[in-house]
Amino acid sequence: MTDQINPAHYIRCKEVLCVEVIDILQFFFGTDPLMWNAGKYILRAGHKDGSPVNVDREKALWYIERAIERDAA
DSSP states (O other): OOOSSSOGGGEEEETTEEEEHHHHHHHHHTTOHHHHHHHHHHHHTTTSTTOOHHHHHHHHHHHHHHHHHHHHO
């Protein structure tokens, strides 16, 4: 049974270090929901089965552009 709360496409491992995407997002983006979503899509791009890498990149870009618009005001 797969973990529905913390699926594999949200965990990055290299040798002895494993980091959950949520920990990275919390560290870098605090409570910014737009950047959380952008970071989520960037970090899972190419790792979620059935989700084309460019679709995740386009979703991330949408959130980044929205954050830029918000902060330019």
